[in-house]
Amino acid sequence: MTARNIFYAQSGGVTAVINATACGVIEAARKERRLGKVFAGRNGIIGALREELIDTSRETNKAIAGLRHTPSGAFGSCRYKLKSVEENRAEYERLVAVFQAHDIGHFFYNGGGDSQDTANKVSEFSKNMGYPLTCIGIPKTVDNDLPLTDTCPGFGSVAKYVAVSTLEAGLDVASMAESSTKIFVLEVMGRHAGWIAAAGGLAKTNRGDPPHIILFPEISFDRQYFLKRVKETVNKVGYCVIVASEGARYADGKFVADAGAIDAFGHTQLGGVAPTLVDMIKDAHGYKCHWSVADYLQRAARHVASATDIEQAYAVGKAAVEFALAGKNAVMPVIVRNKGKKYSWRIGEAPLSKVANVEKKVPRSYLTKDGYGISAKGRQYLEPLIAGEAPPPYKNGIPVYVRLKNHPVRKKLPGFDVA
Amino acid sequence: MTARNIFYAQSGGVTAVINATACGVIEAARKERRLGKVFAGRNGIIGALREELIDTSRETNKAIAGLRHTPSGAFGSCRYKLKSVEENRAEYERLVAVFQAHDIGHFFYNGGGDSQDTANKVSEFSKNMGYPLTCIGIPKTVDNDLPLTDTCPGFGSVAKYVAVSTLEAGLDVASMAESSTKIFVLEVMGRHAGWIAAAGGLAKTNRGDPPHIILFPEISFDRQYFLKRVKETVNKVGYCVIVASEGARYADGKFVADAGAIDAFGHTQLGGVAPTLVDMIKDAHGYKCHWSVADYLQRAARHVASATDIEQAYAVGKAAVEFALAGKNAVMPVIVRNKGKKYSWRIGEAPLSKVANVEKKVPRSYLTKDGYGISAKGRQYLEPLIAGEAPPPYKNGIPVYVRLKNHPVRKKLPGFDVA
Numbered sequence: 126m127t128a129r130n131i132f133y134a135q136s137g138g139v140t141a142v143i144n145a146t147a148c149g150v151i152e153a154a155r156k157e158r159r160l161g162k163v164f165a166g167r168n169g170i171i172g173a174l175r176e177e178l179i180d181t182s183r184e185t186n187k188a189i190a191g192l193r194h195t196p197s198g199a200f201g202s203c204r205y206k207l208k209s210v211e212e213n214r215a216e217y218e219r220l221v222a223v224f225q226a227h228d229i230g231h232f233f234y235n236g237g238g239d240s241q242d243t244a245n246k247v248s249e250f251s252k253n254m255g256y257p258l259t260c261i262g263i264p265k266t267v268d269n270d271l272p273l274t275d276t277c278p279g280f281g282s283v284a285k286y287v288a289v290s291t292l293e294a295g296l297d298v299a300s301m302a303e304s305s306t307k308i309f310v311l312e313v314m315g316r317h318a319g320w321i322a323a324a325g326g327l328a329k330t331n332r333g334d335p336p337h338i339i340l341f342p343e344i345s346f347d348r349q350y351f352l353k354r355v356k357e358t359v360n361k362v363g364y365c366v367i368v369a370s371e372g373a374r375y376a377d378g379k380f381v382a383d384a385g386a387i388d389a390f391g392h393t394q395l396g397g398v399a400p401t402l403v404d405m406i407k408d409a410h411g412y413k414c415h416w417s418v419a420d421y422l423q424r425a426a427r428h429v430a431s432a433t434d435i436e437q438a439y440a441v442g443k444a445a446v447e448f449a450l451a452g453k454n455a456v457m458p459v460i461v462r463n464k465g466k467k468y469s470w471r472i473g474e475a476p477l478s479k480v481a482n483v484e485k486k487v488p489r490s491y492l493t494k495d496g497y498g499i500s501a502k503g504r505q506y507l508e509p510l511i512a513g514e515a516p517p518p519y520k521n522g523i524p525v526y527v528r529l530k531n532h533p534v535r536k537k538l539p540g541f542d543v544a
Numbered sequence: 545m546t547a548r549n550i551f552y553a554q555s556g557g558v559t560a561v562i563n564a565t566a567c568g569v570i571e572a573a574r575k576e577r578r579l580g581k582v583f584a585g586r587n588g589i590i591g592a593l594r595e596e597l598i599d600t601s602r603e604t605n606k607a608i609a610g611l612r613h614t615p616s617g618a619f620g621s622c623r624y625k626l627k628s629v630e631e632n633r634a635e636y637e638r639l640v641a642v643f644q645a646h647d648i649g650h651f652f653y654n655g656g657g658d659s660q661d662t663a664n665k666v667s668e669f670s671k672n673m674g675y676p677l678t679c680i681g682i683p684k685t686v687d688n689d690l691p692l693t694d695t696c697p698g699f700g701s702v703a704k705y706v707a708v709s710t711l712e713a714g715l716d717v718a719s720m721a722e723s724s725t726k727i728f729v730l731e732v733m734g735r736h737a738g739w740i741a742a743a744g745g746l747a748k749t750n751r752g753d754p755p756h757i758i759l760f761p762e763i764s765f766d767r768q769y770f771l772k773r774v775k776e777t778v779n780k781v782g783y784c785v786i787v788a789s790e791g792a793r794y795a796d797g798k799f800v801a802d803a804g805a806i807d808a809f810g811h812t813q814l815g816g817v818a819p820t821l822v823d824m825i826k827d828a829h830g831y832k833c834h835w836s837v838a839d840y841l842q843r844a845a846r847h848v849a850s851a852t853d854i855e856q857a858y859a860v861g862k863a864a865v866e867f868a869l870a871g872k873n874a875v876m877p878v879i880v881r882n883k884g885k886k887y888s889w890r891i892g893e894a895p896l897s898k899v900a901n902v903e904k905k906v907p908r909s910y911l912t913k914d915g916y917g918i919s920a921k922g923r924q925y926l927e928p929l930i931a932g933e934a935p936p937p938y939k940n941g942i943p944v945y946v947r948l949k950n951h952p953v954r955k956k957l958p959g960f961d962v963a
Contacts, residue, residue, distance in 0.1 A: 139719045141712075168722040196712050198719035205723050288942050293560075293615050293844035296945060300558045300617035303587040304624050309840060327942060397819060399837075418818075420836035421728060425712035429847055431941065511941030522850065522930030523707050523746060526715060 128159055129230025131449070132173060133181075134166035135265075136205075136236030136243075139198040140279030141286075141427040142438035143265050146235055147199060148192035149442025150263075151181050155189075159450060164227060164534055168201035170234070170243065174216060174543045176223050178534035191527030193439065194517040196427035199529050205543070207243045210250055217250045219541050224251075224258060226537045231259045231449045235442075237266035237277075241457060242481035248455040261445040262457035262477050265438075267424045269320035272483040273475035274459035276510050278441055279424070281434025284324030285511035286426040287313050287368070290419065292328035295335030295366045298415070302364035308355065308406055308414040309366045311336075312399035314423060316372040319343050319487045321423070325368030326499035327507055335366030336498075340398070342372035343487050344496035346381050351402075352409045354497065359412065369398045428524055432513025437470065444472045468509035547578055548649025550868070551592060552600075553585035555624075555655030555662075555684075558617040559698030560705075560846040561857035562684050565654055566618060567611035568861025569682075570600050574608075578869060583646060583953055587620035589653070589662065593635060593962045595642050597953035610946030612858060613936040615846035618948050624962070626662045629669055636669045638960050643670075643677060645956045650678045650868045654861075656685035656696075660876060661900035667874040680864040681876035681896050684857075686843045688739035691902040692894035693878035695929050697860055698843070700853025703743030704930035705845040706732050706787070709838065711747035714754030714785045717834070721783035727774065727825055727833040728785045730755075731818035733842060735791040738762050738906045740842070744787030745918035746926055754785030755917075759817070761791030762906050763915035765800050770821075771828045773916065778831065788817045847943055851932025856889065863891045887928035 133150050135143055147165070154160045165179040166172030172179070179200050181189070192199055210217050224232065234244040241262040248260035264271050269280035291311060298309040315321040319341030326339055337358045340346060358365040373381045382398040399416035406414055437460050444458035457480050461473035491503030499507065517524040552569050554562055566584070573579045584598040585591030591598070598619050600608070611618055629636050643651065653663040660681040667679035683690050688699035710730060717728040734740040738760030745758055756777045759765060777784040792800045801817040818835035825833055856879050863877035876899055880892035910922030918926065936943040 135719070139716055171723060195715070197715035201722055202719045203723040204720070285941055289847050290841050290845075292942055292945070293846060294840040296614070296616035297558055297840045297844040300554070300621045301623070303620055304590060304622040311841075327940075397816070400816060400819075415839050416837065417839035417841050418835065418837045419841070420834050421713040421716045422709050422730075422836050422838070422841075425716040426709075427712060428708050508940055513941070514935070514938055516933070516935065519933055521746075521927055522704055522932070523711055526711070 128161040130161035130228050131163045131231040131233060132166065132224060132229045133163055133233045134169045134173060134235065135198040135200055135202040136169045136234060136240040137202060138267065138424065139202050140265060140267050140424050141196040141282040141430045142278055142435050143235060144192040144195045144197070144199045145435050145438040146263055146265060146278060146442035148189055149439040150233060150445055151189050153443040153446035157446065157450065160446070161228065164229065165200040167531070169203035169205065170207065171203045171205055171543055173220055173223050174541055176536045176538050176541070178227060180532045180534045183532040184529050188527050188529055193435065194427060195526040196425045200531065206239050207246065210246060217247065220247060221251055221254055221256050222538060225256065227534065230257060231261070233261050233263055233445045235263040235265050237268065238271060238480065238482055238484065241477050245455055245477035245481050248477065259449045259452070259454045260477070261448050261453070262480065263441050263445050264457055264459065267321065268315055268318055270318040270484045270486070271480060272485045273480055275462040275470065276437070276460050278434060278438035280320060281431035281437070281510040282426065283314070283321055283423050284507060285431040286423045286429050287321055287324045288327035288511055289429055291325040291336050291366065291368055294417065295328060298364050298366055305413055306415050307359050307364045307412040308403065310399040310402050310414065310416040311368050312371055312397065312416065312418045313368060315342065315370045317342055317484055319370045319372070322368050322370035323487055323491065323499050323503055324507055324511065327504065327511060333362050336368045337365045338367045338497045339499070340367065340369040340373040341487060341492065341496065342370050342374055344492065345376035346373050348405065352405065355406055356410055367402065369402055371398050373398050427517055430515060431511045432515040433510055435515050440472055448474065547580040549580035549647050550582045550650040550652060551585065551643060551648045552582055552652040553588045553592060553654065554617040554619055554621040555588045555653060555659040556621060557686065557843065558621050559684060559686050559843050560615040560701040560849045561697055561854050562654060563611040563614045563616065563618045564854050564857040565682055565684060565697060565861035567608055568858040569652060569864055570608050572862040572865035576865065576869065579865070580647065583648065584619040586950070588622035588624065589626065590622045590624055590962055592639055592642050593960055595955045595957050595960070597646060599951045599953045602951040603948050607946050607948055612854065613846060614945040615844045619950065625658050626665065629665060636666065639666060640670055640673055640675050641957060644675060646953065649676060650680070652680050652682055652864045654682040654684050656687065657690060657899065657901055657903065660896050664874055664896035664900050667896065678868045678871065678873045679896070680867050680872070681899065682860050682864050683876055683878065686740065687734055687737055689737040689903045689905070690899060691904045692899055694881040694889065695856070695879050697853060697857035699739060700850035700856070700929040701845065702733070702740055702842050703926060704850040705842045705848050706740055706743045706838070707746035707930055708848055710744040710755050710785065710787055713836065714747060717783050717785055724832055725834050726778050726783045726831040727822065729818040729821050729833065729835040730787050731790055731816065731835065731837045732787060734761065734789045736761055736903055738789045738791070741787050741789035742906055742910065742918050742922060743926055743930065746923065746930060752781050755787045756781070756784045757786045757916045758918070759786065759788040759792040760906060760911065760915065761789050761793060763911065764795040765792050767824065771824065774825055775829055786821065788821055790817050792817050846936055849934060850930045851934040852929055854934050859891055867893065
């Protein structure tokens with residue numbers, strides 16, 4: 126039996142460490158005679174549909190090693206969800222045709238819940254078609270909302286960014302509060318789950334430290350209570366630092382960010398929970414406020430990534446290769462937290478069918494009684510995930526991130542229009 | 545003659561390295577028998593007016609050394625500008641009374657242009673009163689807009705933050721552009737001068753790299769031309785990364801951020817140049833956009849501070865002590881760039897009367913012809929300022945920043961109401 130090739134694709138929003146996973150896949154595959162080349166999808170699964178494959182075997186070992194410290198998706202990612210087989214059989218057939226044309230026996234899909242769902246569907250479809258294919262999902266998401274894994278690679282680094290930024294901005298506001306800014310709001314990602322916002326809580330060492338209020342999607346936003354707490358905090362400690370999840374919402378499900386601001390052209394302006402909260406606070410209390418929207422900065426911030434996260438991101442990539450060699454199919458390597466006081470972890474596995482379309486929210490027990498902070502249990506869960514520093518190399522004051530050559534694999538099939 | 549005390553105050557917006565300057569002052573003063581204690585103002589000059597002095601001699605050497613890697617203002621800063629002597633003679637008299645009560649012979653004012661103006665006025669006033677006082681201004685401002693100094697401590701670190709963030713977010717957008725986000729706008733500080741925005745240009749290594757457009761306050765914003773260039777860039781490289789100074793403005797002087805959005809309460813919403821630009825782009829081209837407002841995160845980001853900046857911040861603090869011992873008065877230590885290809889610098893001095901109320905803007909020759917980027921000359925100026933890394937110590941995944949005890953000095957005078 127000849128060594129068959131791997132198809133690896135990055136999916137959804139990229140992270141500071143998804144390339145560390147790619148590094149884990151490629152380095153492990155390079156050491157293994159039973160495997161052929163690793164082909165990557167140009168712009169994720171779209172690359173497979175368009176037969177735009179990247180031949181990673183043409184990159185040097187040094188370039189591949191550099192992926193470990195390079196944020197973003199080195200091959201391009203995409204937001205593209207395959208419909209069900211019933212709705213769009215042509216896409217599944219195309220995938221199998223491309224895999225067949227390039228002797229691809231292993232499909233590694235590196236993404237969040239939707240991607241694991243796709244990997245699972247592709248696994249079933251290829252089985253039904255009689256095409257031998259091992260499908261391995263590899264977890265990735267800054268949102269940390271995948272089930273069955275203790276954490277998702279990508280999350281630890283965004284968590285560290287948010288904790289460090291909250292700490293630093295909190296010190297800044299504390300210095301200014303006497304005669305100037307009294308309120309600082311940091312808006313962070315997490316449309317459906319408050320894991321990232323929760324990480325802001327790690328900036329707090331002592332009672333009274335920032336952040337004073339964290340807004341989670343899991344806790345209904347109560348405007349009156351919020352404004353009351355802001356005022357109480359200013360009266361007590363002189364200032365108030367708020368970390369707000371973009372997904373913070375009212376009891377009726379309406380996002381706080383959708384406050385209905387109208388722009389100069391008469392259009393409804395899309396959110397920003399931070400400026401919305403600041404408007405509210407100014408209106409009610411008249412405090413001077415500052416706000417920040419971290420957006421992509423938080424998930425791209427490889428310069429302050431968590432060493433633990435990087436190790437785990439690499440490990441799930443390596444594990445995907447090991448799973449494929451062991452003949453496992455339709456599974457995902459997961460991070461398992463070992464028992465014991467000192468944090469340690471190992472790789473486990475979960476069936477894709479159980480991962481797909483389940484969203485893991487922050488448990489109530491991880492939050493304080495008032496729902497405005499993290500509990501000791503929440504801290505116990507979060508703290509090890511941001512542990513350790515692994516700064517990239519620098520040159521001329523900025524990090525040296527690798528850029529791959531991304532050589533295309535010669536096409537063999539006719540074109541295919543991606544919807 | 546007894547050793548007289550120093551009064552040191554932090555003023556205006558704090559930075560990632562203003563405490564390194566405090567460290568320079570205190571460490572140099574501790575070594576010197578001809579000097580007494582260093583008293584710091586609680587919340588800057590307000591602390592002097594209220595006779596709220598902090599006795600830094602009660603801090604350990606270790607705590608003082610820790611200031612070197614701690615962002616924000618350890619003693620509190622303020623936004624408070626003394627009026628002219630004619631307008632508010634009582635404040636000047638109060639300052640001299642407090643200095644006299646605590647045997648303060650040296651006044652070190654660590655701030656931007658306004659603070660240097662104040663230090664100069666205090667120098668003249670005390671001279672006229674016959675109170676012996678050496679007044680030394682110490683430069684600090686992220687805006688880099690002080691004249692007579694090659695750069696301002698605080699700027700190099702915010703510049704590094706902006707360069708690194710632009711690089712990282714640029715890689716992120718590049719990964720997503722094929723099927724999702726095509727535009728990313730990073731809003732940075734600099735209401736009157738575009739130095740900080742210019743630093744974003746350091747992220748660019750090759751032609752076509754982000755940032756593709758930088759908006760400076762120095763270059764009039766032309767909406768049509770801007771939108772045309774955004775479209776051209778997307779057509780050419782697939783995406784467009786924009787670094788926008790909060791001070792970007794139209795030819796008539798109106799800020800781009802003041803686009804007149806109305807919030808839910810019917811009030812004009814204050815700015816955000818980033819969301820305003822995004823609205824414009826969506827409206828004209830329909831691209832998916834993301835935006836970030838760095839705000840305080842940029843100036844507090846000690847975790848990614850420039851080693852060069854930290855050294856210079858420390859050096860101007862140390863120099864203030866040396867100047868005072870040398871009997872210099874109404875001067876400010878400045879950074880002088882030595883001639884030669886390899887970057888090096890030394891401490892020089894400038895009279896406060898020439899520093900006050902002059903704003904240094906980015907010279908036209910530092911920008912590209914189209915006004916949307918930095919020229920080779922601009923890069924030559926900026927690049928050395930972000931050189932070198934000096935990460936803080938970490939514990940439990942976050943930096944260990946010192947918190948001083950800030951022991952108050954016993955008051956000797958009746959109270960005084962600060963306006």
